[in-house]
Amino acid sequence: MSTFDVDDILSQLHVKEKVQLLSLKDFWHTANIDRLNIPSVRLSDGPNGVRGTKFFRSVPSACFSSGTALAATFNMPLLEQLGKLMAEEARHKGAHVILGPTCNIARGPLGGRGFESFSEDPYLSGIAAAAIIKGIESQGIGATLKHFVCNDLEDERNSIDVILSDRALREIYLLPFQIAIKEANPKCVMSSYNKVMGEHVSQSKKLLTDILRKEWGWDGLTMSDWFGVYSIKSSLDAGLDLECPGYPLMRKHDALIHAISSREINMDVIDIRVRNILKLVQHALKSSIPQNAPEDSENNTPETSALLRKAASEAIVLLKNESSILPLKPSDEIAVIGPNARIPRMYGGGSASVNCYYGISVYDGISNKIGSQPPYSMGCDIARNMFDLGKLASYKGEPGVRIKVYKEAPGTPDRSLIEEFRYDSLQLLLFDYNHEKLDSSLFYFDIEGEFTSDKDMSYDIHLSCLGTALLYINGELFIDDKTNQKMGFAAIGASSLGDTKTIHMKKDERIEFKIEFGSAPTFTLETLDLVASNGGGSLTVAIGEKITDQNRINDAVELAKTADKVILCVGTSSDWESEGFDRPHMDLPKSQGILIEEILKVNKNIILVNLSGTPVTLPWIDEIPAVVHGWFNGMESGNAMADVLYGDVNASGKLSLSWPKRCEDNPSFLNFKSDKGKVVYGEDVFVGYRYYEKVCREPLFAFGYGLSYTAFNFDGLDVKVAADNLVCTLNIKNIGKLRGAEVVQLYVIPPLTTTTVSRPLKEFKGCQKVFLEPGQKITTTISVPIKYACSYFDVERQKWSIESGEYGVFIGNSSDAMDALIGKFVIQKPLLWSGL
Known part of the structure; x- marks a missing residue:
């Protein structure tokens, strides 16, 4: 089947089949309906690279720069190119939909996922997201704009209630999504974990239907973040199409069928949700990527x-x-x-991490550049958990460890061997591990390896897990994380506190170690974390030289x-x-x-x-x-x-x-x-x-700031309003001795006569990155819709407002440029507007 008529298929679906479609069937795939030849659609993280279908034993992928780095290029054509490369990566992973980009707001420097987002500025965030989405979707792959909305901190992220004004919601936090949808129209939007003004976003009719669909006119698919659904009826009524992941936590098939049969949920609502899912399947078919396509790393070019x-x-x-x-x-x-x-x-860290094709360190890059290895000292250590023992281990002369997977616990007669493989890490994230021979998330790993010391040294060895684990060294029990577990910390899921013990080794001494690990269902502690309770768990075994940072600093x-x-x-x-x-x-x-x-x-x-x-x-x-x-x-x-x-x-x-x-x-x-x-x-x-x-408080470095090895001069600013756009034209010249690039940044200053609301002194509204040879001078133009250049959100009228008056234009190479060009333009008539 190359395509199908959505309404025709919808009319043929049984209620049970519709219910299956309303959630993923596993971590990454929509349900397939074989009776009607409806294939499964594959989703894949994410913001820094397209991982494929596995956290554990994933196929190597390209690792892209983080969101804050991509936005720092201020180069939208380049971001569109990168979106095309992301789409190519998706094809190699058999993925129809990429779970990105992220365009939340970096409202402060402490956000755990701040690096995933683009910027503190909503306009820059919106145009950056739009550029990447255009690139992805130009290649037939779906993009997912996330996390809608106000997922701007990680503290108690599933329950945190974000309290903010309507102006802040509209002008700062919704605006990036609004711009990206206006400019790029992504196939999918992912709801956030948090609440906004007392209501979880995944069940907010105001956000998911009234604003996203009705006001903005968007008609794609909404999906939850993983384990980010908190109701059956409310989320369906509000406009959430797809619960992720599967098997569903809330939309359990029997429960949902019961709710439909008892008329707790209207069948028309179910059909609307299913129609959006079928439209995504229809789009996926056009990509020519088959269902359950094999994954490869052949884009490492x-x-x-x-x-x-x-x-x-x-x-x-x-x-x-x-x-x-x-x-x-x-x-x-x-x-x-x-x-x-x-x-x-x-x-x-987290879902942004990928198994990279390779990774070049600063030291590697410098060595490649100068053709030799410069002298080096670590200086100090910043690792939380020391170094991954699996990276330093070997088994029978080959790098890594040997892992045997069993259905039954160690000591059980005639254990059922599921599979056996070699692996080069002992930081095992097993939430999505599965095998066709397993019928549950209960399994056991027997792990064997060797470690050889290259010096006389004492080492600390740490083990912790979500599950249970025993570590043996040379046949003797060394760490017991099974008998008396204590709760520790994990960024995702949960983990035991584990234990750290010291071993003394001579140069060239070798130890043999064995780990008996039981998956998450064997965990002896109670955890309410949904990731922890819905998968195979995790294991971390790390090793570190027992040396003080003071010794490293002295060296x-x-x-x-x-x-x-x-x-x-x-x-x-x-x-x-x-x-x-x-x-x-x-x-x-x-x-x-x-x-x-x-x-x-x-x-x-x-x-x-x-x-x-x-x-x-x-x-x-x-x-x-x-x-x-x-x-x-x-x-x-x-x-x-x-x-x-x-x-x-x-x-x-x-x-x-x-x-x-x-x-x-x-x-x-x-x-x-x-x-x-x-x-x-x-x-x-x-x-x-x-x-x-x-507040006239100087930061250390301002938004938009960055130096060059050459110098540039701006002049000849011309500002006009034409065809509902603010059009700013200026000359830029490279007055230095080296080729370089400068970012021309446009900021709009609201009328000084504004008295109705308090507004920023100026706001970023556009940019152009210009590459120039020494002495070269060109003319460049920045154009932005007047609606987006001048508006604030009028809470009383619940519409965007453009006031009449004289506006200012500030054009420079940073938000605090001392030699910025200043212009002005006049809006004669006020305007109220809504939509995109």
Whole structure:
């Protein structure tokens, strides 16, 4: 079947078949109705790469830059190219629909999933999301705009009630979705976990039907976030089409049939929901991707690498460059120091993580660039759980561990072997693990491996799990996480506290270890977490040298003394920025602050490279001559960083969110956690730069800020209103000596005569990224619809309002540009409007 008539199929479906379609049948697939040749549609995460159908043993995939990094390119044509590459990745994973992009608001620096979103600014978020969606859907793959709406913090995310004004909801949090739907019309929208004004979004008729469908005229499919449905009737009546994942938590087939037969749920509502699902199936058929297509990693090509490298390099933001210490010369005597130097920090934690084709660290990138390996010191460790033992293990001379899967517990006579395989990790996320020979989520892993020490050293070994586990070393029980479990912490799901014990080893000494793991149903503790109670659980076994950070710092200081310049790589990691929890503060994790202070004492020529998805505190900024922000920048991040550090690529990234001096300075500081199940968005419409400008508080670095190795000049601004658009034309010239790119940023200033509502001093409304040779001058134009350039939301009238009066135009290379061009235009008649 290449296509079908939706209404005809709908008329032939039995009630039981309709009920099956209203939820996924497993973690990633819609239900298939074989009687009518209705195939299953495959969904796949996500924001940083298309994973396919598995967390555990997933097929390798391309790892893209994080959302905040992509927005920092300010290059919408490039984002559209990346969307096309995401679609190509989806084809290789047999996926019809990608669960992304994310366009929530980074309303503060502490959000656990802040790196997944694009920006603090709703307009930038909306046009970035639209560009990626256009790219994805131009290739026949469906995109999913998420998480609708106000999923802007992780604290108690399933129950948190977001309290905010109608203006803030409309002007800041709904606006990115509105713009993306207007410009790109995605096939799917995913509802958020949280409540808004007392009602879960997944059962909010106001949000899912009145605004999304009726006001905006969107006619795609709405799906829940995973385990984000909290009712049967309310979610169906409100407009939620698809419950995810399956087997359903709320829309259990018998319960739903009973609700229909007892007229608790109207059959017309069921038909509306099913029709939207069938329309998605119809679209998927046009993609020519077959049901249950095999997954491969054959898109690991030079072309994929080149585009990801280009995107990563354009995202990098040069924050400081005193005395032109950058770009580096190949002849510079450098030392590379820091916990983020040799470990690629490609993505944040949670569902954004992918099994990458490969990962290039900053150290790798620099080594590739200069053709040799520079001296290196770790400086300190920022890992929460030490190092994955599976990455260091071997079994019979081959890397990794051997895993045997059984139906029955160890010691059971004639155990049923399900499968046997080798695996290179002991960080096992098994929520979606299944096998055709298993009829439940109860199973057992017998894991065997060896570890050889390359030095005389004491090691800490840690084990924790969602399930039960026993770790044996050389035949002796070493860690028991079964007999007396205690509850610990997990970003997703739940976990035991586990145990950490020390082992002493000589150089070249080898130990043999065995782990007996029972899946989540064997967990001896009670957990209410739905992810934890609906899958196979998890296991983490980690190892770390028993060495203090002070010893590491001492080694780094000695190395720094020998170098002309120190590339000091700091930041966060997926351990610290992740789905499931928010950061407690903005400070660099663990001993990085001490490391920086000690290096400064012996060498002032520091190039500080920060890798994090969102800002960190930099109290040493005045003492450090160069600061480069590299985000979580995908699998080519190390090569891209080396390209910028050595000047093969001119820095052109701009901050997609303001960088406060202190966490206390950011407008969400007092309101970024659950307060007995509620959070008040007290900053209202004054998010990010809107707040800093309104209260005259300077951030460390402003929204839109970023330096270049060359210089640009703007002049000749012409502002006019034509055909319902604000059209701004200007000249831009490269007045430096190097090729480079500049981002022309448009901000609109509301009329000074406005007295009805308090408005930001100015708002971002558009951009153009321009590439210029030395001495080259071009004319560029930015056009934006007047409705989106000038409006605020009139709560009394429940419509968007454009006031008459004189508006200002501010055009510069950042939101705080000192040499910005200023123009004006006049709106003669006020206007009220709604819709898109």
